[in-house]
Amino acid sequence: MEGETSWFSHCIDNFKNDSVELDPFLELNDKSSEEVADAVFVDLILPNDLLERILACLPVASIFKAGCVCKRWHAIVSSDRSLQNFSILPLQKPWYFMFTSSDEPVGYAYDSVLQKWYGINLPYIEASSWFIALSCGALAISVNKLSHNYNAFIAKSKQVPGWQAGDESVICDGVMYFLIYSTGGGGTDNRHGLILYNLTSQMPHSLLMKSFISAIGIWSLNGKEWQEIARVPHKLFNGFGEFDDVFASSGTVDLIYIQSYGAPILLVYEVN
Amino acid sequence: MSSSTELTEKKVFLLKSLDGVIFEVEESVAVQLEVIRELIEGDCARPFISLYNVTSEILALVIEYCKHHAETCSGGTSATIADEDLKTFDNEFMNVDENILLELCSAADYLDIKSLFELTCRTLASLIKDRTIIEVRKMFNVENDFSVVEEKAVRKEFAWAFK
Numbered sequence: 001m002e003g004e005t006s007w008f009s010h011c012i013d014n015f016k017n018d019s020v021e022l023d024p025f026l027e028l029n030d031k032s033s034e035e036v037a038d039a040v041f042v043d044l045i046l047p048n049d050l051l052e053r054i055l056a057c058l059p060v061a062s063i064f065k066a067g068c069v070c071k072r073w074h075a076i077v078s079s080d081r082s083l084q085n086f087s088i089l090p091l092q093k094p095w096y097f098m099f100t101s102s103d104e105p106v107g108y109a110y111d112s113v114l115q116k117w118y119g120i121n122l123p124y125i126e127a128s129s130w131f132i133a134l135s136c137g138a139l140a141i142s143v144n145k146l147s148h149n150y151n152a153f154i155a156k157s158k159q160v161p162g163w164q165a166g167d168e169s170v171i172c173d174g175v176m177y178f179l180i181y182s183t184g185g186g187g188t189d190n191r192h193g194l195i196l197y198n199l200t201s202q203m204p205h206s207l208l209m210k211s212f213i214s215a216i217g218i219w220s221l222n223g224k225e226w227q228e229i230a231r232v233p234h235k236l237f238n239g240f241g242e243f244d245d246v247f248a249s250s251g252t253v254d255l256i257y258i259q260s261y262g263a264p265i266l267l268v269y270e271v272n
Numbered sequence: 273m274s275s276s277t278e279l280t281e282k283k284v285f286l287l288k289s290l291d292g293v294i295f296e297v298e299e300s301v302a303v304q305l306e307v308i309r310e311l312i313e314g315d316c317a318r319p320f321i322s323l324y325n326v327t328s329e330i331l332a333l334v335i336e337y338c339k340h341h342a343e344t345c346s347g348g349t350s351a352t353i354a355d356e357d358l359k360t361f362d363n364e365f366m367n368v369d370e371n372i373l374l375e376l377c378s379a380a381d382y383l384d385i386k387s388l389f390e391l392t393c394r395t396l397a398s399l400i401k402d403r404t405i406i407e408v409r410k411m412f413n414v415e416n417d418f419s420v421v422e423e424k425a426v427r428k429e430f431a432w433a434f435k
Contacts, residue, residue: 054396056397
């Protein structure tokens with residue numbers, strides 16, 4: 001297993017042979033043998049699927065730690081099926097991942113349930129750019145160079161005078177939102193705009209403008225109206241924004257992560 | 273015990289444990305055991321239902337759990353008070369020996385009592401969480417069947433989780 005490049009791809013077949021299926025309650029029939037059987041008793045009454053359900057209630061890091069208990073547990077923790085089951089549980093929250101180096105495939109992952117950071121060395125990837133999605137302990141990486149098998153939508157927009165395209169976009173409920181910046185001249189009222197493009201109906205795009213205040217907040221878009229949901233408290237903002245005024249933010253499920261590039265701070269906001 | 277069937281208007285059912293002990297339970301309790309629900313609804317639950325996978329010790333606990341949950345839910349108290357009450361009860365109910373917990377978990381799975389199954393899974397998980405690998409092995413009586421080299425390799429594989 002030395003030099004293995006992936007976390008999950010361990011051959012579980014090697015360990016399968018020890019999961020003998022026994023009638024879990026066989027020992028109970030004979031009262032007198034109960035003491036003798038006690039040493040193996042517990043393991044016997046716990047078939048794999050039960051153990052899997054118990055382990056699934058653990059925080060992600062503890063699940064993997066449990067894989068070090070014995071071969072059977074390791075096989076359960078490493079199996080594709082249980083990994084899928086673990087990630088759909090409501091007890092888990094999406095993780096946040098950030099690279100700590102632009103050259104090396106290393107970074108930190110943050111578990112908001114335990115409020116803990118984990119240093120993670122990614123398998124070596126020979127590519128210059130990648131996108132990371134980390135959720136509930138599972139990590140998906142799509143690498144530009146190797147990407148295939150996905151549908152690309154290209155929405156062409158008319159040039160909007162005085163505006164330039166940003167490099168951020170998101171697709172949500174079939175609508176693509178594309179961020180644009182004002183090139184100046186129009187005062188400071190409207191420095192950001194959004195282009196909306198409905199992918200399903202291929203409706204003509206519309207332009208939304210928003211003047212943002214000097215604070216970090218979360219707004220939701222109801223139709224064409226912005227509605228403020230939350231604003232980062234001034235106290236937090238002061239410590240957060242003084243190093244750099246560029247932030248990265250991302251959202252998955254009901255968590256929004258905001259990270260300052262210059263400061264070692266991560267803000268987590270839970271919608272609802 | 274069995275004569276109470278005539279005395280009360282409530283339907284009662286007899287559950288027989290693995291070791292032959294017969295428990296009398298009211299319908300509101302029995303229907304929480306999904307595994308026998310169909311038998312009850314189809315009126316096939318006579319004279320008693322044999323539960324081959326559950327000992328009397330565990331069945332008594334399961335019945336205690338279902339009884340309390342049935343009573344609390346039908347007690348006419350407001351939902352929030354009932355919720356609080358169940359939470360307190362569940363916490364105390366889970367304050368048992370680890371082996372009992374494992375047996376309860378297994379029984380709840382077999383009898384198909386969803387809330388008890390989830391409760392025991394969560395409780396067992398919280399016991400695992402706060403322990404070292406060696407303590408977990410002891411708790412579950414699991415033998416470490418890794419070789420020294422293998423264990424070193426898996427610990428290295430999941431090294432990030434230990435930090």
